Amino acid sequence: xxxxxxxxxxxxxxxxxxxxxxxxxxxxxxxxxxxxxxxxxxxxxxxxxxxxxxxxxxxxxxxxxxxxxxxxxxxxxxxxxxxxxxxxxxxxxxxxxxxxxxxxxxxxxxxxxxxxxxxxxxxxxxxxxxxxxxxxxxxxxxxxxxxxxxxxxxxxxxxxxxxxxxxxxxxxxxxxxxxxxxxxxxxxxxxxxxxxxxxxxxxxxxxxxxxxxxxxxxxxxxxxxxxxxxxxxxxxxxxxxxxxxxxxxxxxxxxxxxxxxxxxxxxxxxxxxxxxxxxxxxxxxxxxxxxxxxxxxxxxxxxxxxxxxxxxxxxxxxxxxxxxxxxxxxxxxxxxxxxxxxxxxxxxxxxxxxxxxxxxxxxxxxxxxxxxxxxxxxxxxxxxxxxxxxxxxxxxxxxxxxxxxxxxxxxxxxxxxxxxxxxxxxxxxxxxxxxxxxxxxxxxxxxxxxxxxxxxxx
Ligand code: PXG
Numbered sequence: 001x002x003x004x005x006x007x008x009x010x011x012x013x014x015x016x017x018x019x020x021x022x023x024x025x026x027x028x029x030x031x032x033x034x035x036x037x038x039x040x041x042x043x044x045x046x047x048x049x050x051x052x053x054x055x056x057x058x059x060x061x062x063x064x065x066x067x068x069x070x071x072x073x074x075x076x077x078x079x080x081x082x083x084x085x086x087x088x089x090x091x092x093x094x095x096x097x098x099x100x101x102x103x104x105x106x107x108x109x110x111x112x113x114x115x116x117x118x119x120x121x122x123x124x125x126x127x128x129x130x131x132x133x134x135x136x137x138x139x140x141x142x143x144x145x146x147x148x149x150x151x152x153x154x155x156x157x158x159x160x161x162x163x164x165x166x167x168x169x170x171x172x173x174x175x176x177x178x179x180x181x182x183x184x185x186x187x188x189x190x191x192x193x194x195x196x197x198x199x200x201x202x203x204x205x206x207x208x209x210x211x212x213x214x215x216x217x218x219x220x221x222x223x224x225x226x227x228x229x230x231x232x233x234x235x236x237x238x239x240x241x242x243x244x245x246x247x248x249x250x251x252x253x254x255x256x257x258x259x260x261x262x263x264x265x266x267x268x269x270x271x272x273x274x275x276x277x278x279x280x281x282x283x284x285x286x287x288x289x290x291x292x293x294x295x296x297x298x299x300x301x302x303x304x305x306x307x308x309x310x311x312x313x314x315x316x317x318x319x320x321x322x323x324x325x326x327x328x329x330x331x332x333x334x335x336x337x338x339x340x341x342x343x344x345x346x347x348x349x350x351x352x353x354x355x356x357x358x359x360x361x362x363x364x365x366x367x368x369x370x371x372x373x374x375x376x377x378x379x380x381x382x383x384x385x386x387x388x389x390x391x392x393x394x395x396x397x398x399x400x401x402x403x404x405x406x407x408x409x410x411x412x413x414x415x416x417x418x419x420x421x422x423x424x425x426x427x428x429x430x431x432x433x434x435x436x437x438x439x440x441x442x443x444x445x446x447x448x449x450x451x452x453x454x455x456x457x458x
Contacts, residue, residue, distance in 0.1 A: 009049040012037045023158070036410075041068035044428045044435055046415070055439055057409075057416045059428045062232055062264045063295035066337055066346065067430035073296045076336035080329045089118070089326045098326035101335050105288070105303060108273050108338070113286060113303045118326035122263035122289035123157025125300040126226070129285055130161045131320050133224040133257050136308055139315025145223045146181050149213055149256075153187045155233035156226065156261055156287075165226055167234075183217070185209040187231065188239035191373050191384060192394070203240030211250045224257035224284075225250075229275025232264035232426070235419040236382035238375050244279040257284040257308065263300070267291030268341065268429050270378035271351030278377070284308050294337045299330035341429075350429045355379055357433050361440045362425070368444070370401075370451040381425040383443070385450065387458070395421040401450055409446035416443055423447070 004012060013034040021027060022035070037049040044067055046054045059065060066073070080097055087095055098118065106114045117132070119125055130148060137145035148165065150156065156165035163171045164178030167187070172178055186193060186209045194202030214222050225247070231237035251258040260283035265275030269291060272278045276286065285308060289300030304312075312318060324330070341347060355378045362381045366374045372386030372394070385401050386394055395401050402418030409416045409423075417424040423446075427439065 009037055010034075012049060043067050043069060044431050052413070054410070054413050054415050055427075055435065055442065057414055057425045057427050057439055057443075059426055060295050061290070062269070062426045063290035065267055065269065065291040065429045066294040066340060067428040070294070070296070070337075070340060072340045073294065073333050073336045076332045077297065077329050080332035084328050086328060088323065090321055095326075095328050095331075097328045097331035097335060101326070101331040101338075104335060104338050105292075105301065109286060109303050110274070110276060110282065112282070112305045112307070114306055115304045115309050116301045117304060118299065118301045118331070119322050120298045120324045120327070120330070121157070121300045122261075122287060123159040123162035124322060125263065125287035125289055125302050126156045126165055126261065127159050127161040128302045128320060129224075129226065129259055129287055130165070132285065132302065132304070132308070132312070132318070133259070135315055135318055135320075136257070136311045137223050139313075140311050142220070144221050147183055147217055147222045148181065148259075149183045149185060149210060149222060149225045151187045151227055151231075152184045153189065153234040153237075154184075154226075154228060154231060154261075156228075157263075183213060185213050187234065187237060188243045189231075189235070189237045190240060191375070199240035200242045203242035204246055206239070207243050207246035207250065210247060211254070214250070214254045214256060219254040219256065222254070222256050224259050226259040226261055228261045228263070229265045229279050229281060230270065230377060230380060232380070233419065235384075235422040236376060236380050236424055236426075238377050238380075239279075244281055248280075248282060259283060259285045259287065261287045263287055263289045264291075264380075264426070267294075267338075268347035268350050268378075269380060269426065271347070271355040272378075273347055292337070293330060293334040296337065297327075297330040297333040298324075299327065299334050344430075346429050350379060354429070354431065354433070354436070358427075358431075358436050361436055365440070365444065365447065368447055368451070370447055370454065376425075379425075379427055379429055379431070382419075383423040383425075383447065385421040385423065385447070387454065401454060404453055405446045405450035408449040409442060412442050412445055414439060414442035414446065416446065 016035050017031040039049045040047050046056050102116045105116050134146045150165045152167035154167040156162045164182045167184045188206035190199045190202050260276050266288045270278040284305045286303040293299050362374050373384040375382050402421040406418040
């Protein structure tokens with residue numbers, strides 16, 4: 001088949017419909033409508049094959065932190081491809097890009113996290129977490145400590161273990177999930193679960209749910225607790241300030257490993273290098289992916305604390321690994337990405353200047369008649385659409401108003417995601433103040449149209 005670069009949108013859509021199965025998609029419904037074919041990108045913008053421009057309010061899927069079109073990353077990958085396009089890290093071998101990346105990640109992460117196990121995605125990172133924490137406790141002569149506690153409405157990936165750790169009910173309904181020995185407690189979502197309490201009281205109650213479950217199961221049976229510092233796919237849920245300190249205490253008290261899933265929060269998203277820095281979390285393991293390479297090539301990893309490494313060393317060989325663990329070209333992309341983020345002080349600028357401006361503009365939307373709550377941190381934001389102010393009740397979970405708003409924003413050149421009726425933003429970290437203004441002008445226009453639609457159809 002010839003290259004498809006000059007093919008019409010219609011032909012591309014037909015081929016896509018005939019041969020491509022999309023993730024998280026009702027195939028029949030999509031194919032009636034046809035996909036939007038994205039062709040190129042630069043900075044914070046994308047263009048489709050019909051020449052429409054979009055401001056990418058989601059940084060791809062929460063990952064293109066450095067923005068599109070970064071030559072440094074492309075050049076590093078091209079050079080690495082010429083030098084050594086592939087070699088494995090299994091049989092007592094290594095290679096310069098993976099060595100450099102591991103050292104750089106160890107330097108960036110909190111002091112006690114110094115070793116990295118590489119993989120190709122966040123899902124694989126969390127599969128690795130499950131096997132690693134169970135192997136750790138076995139190695140220490142406590143094989144019964146194998147239950148992993150997670151949270152309802154968490155997202156940890158789409159593989160068998162990732163989707164099981166996640167607390168998304170529609171995912172559990174398919175394919176016989178969750179797998180054994182994974183438990184879920186309530187999420188720290190004040191707007192949904194704690195409206196009558198102060199956020200501080202609610203944060204404590206949500207954290208104490210962990211202790212209750214540990215006591216119910218017996219600490220001798222519990223291996224770890226896993227959580228995103230800020231839930232992303234669940235709807236940008238920023239926990240109350242009381243939540244993380246109490247979670248940390250409970251894990252220490254009951255000798256439960258604490259796993260921070262930094263797949264979204266890592267690499268600057270919250271305005272610090274890691275969500276763990278933002279919330280003062282001392283994690284035993286950290287899952288990373290997405291922003292590690294700004295999405296330019298697939299790479300993820302588990303960053304492991306000195307304590308856990310020492311335990312694993314008691315267990316001999318860890319029978320786990322992927323063909324592409326530490327893939328040279330992906331590692332080179334990640335090194336180049338980290339280098340440019342450091343050189344341009346992207347994380348510092350995000351934390352000091354860009355995120356505060358973004359949050360200020362986000363807050364302004366809370367006065368809108370269709371908005372019940374805005375929440376966010378760093379360059380993460382959620383705009384919760386509600387039928388009646390002041391935040392009395394929600395539209396439910398069919399997501400129809402959210403979907404309507406998302407589609408109108410798309411028509412108007414803004415990619416904003418809908419999680420049920422929460423509108424979600426997570427733009428590239430290199431976004432400027434003027435581009436943030438443009439983003440919120442378009443977002444407000446979309447919300448206005450959704451409001452009008454609600455008034456007409458209620
Ligand atoms: N952990 C977290 C916190 C994530 O957000 C994963 C793990 C899995 O990563 P991979 O690379 O295996 O996809 C994720 C991924 C959405 C959406 O619609 C979110 C993710 C992926 C796809 C869609 O918000 N997050």
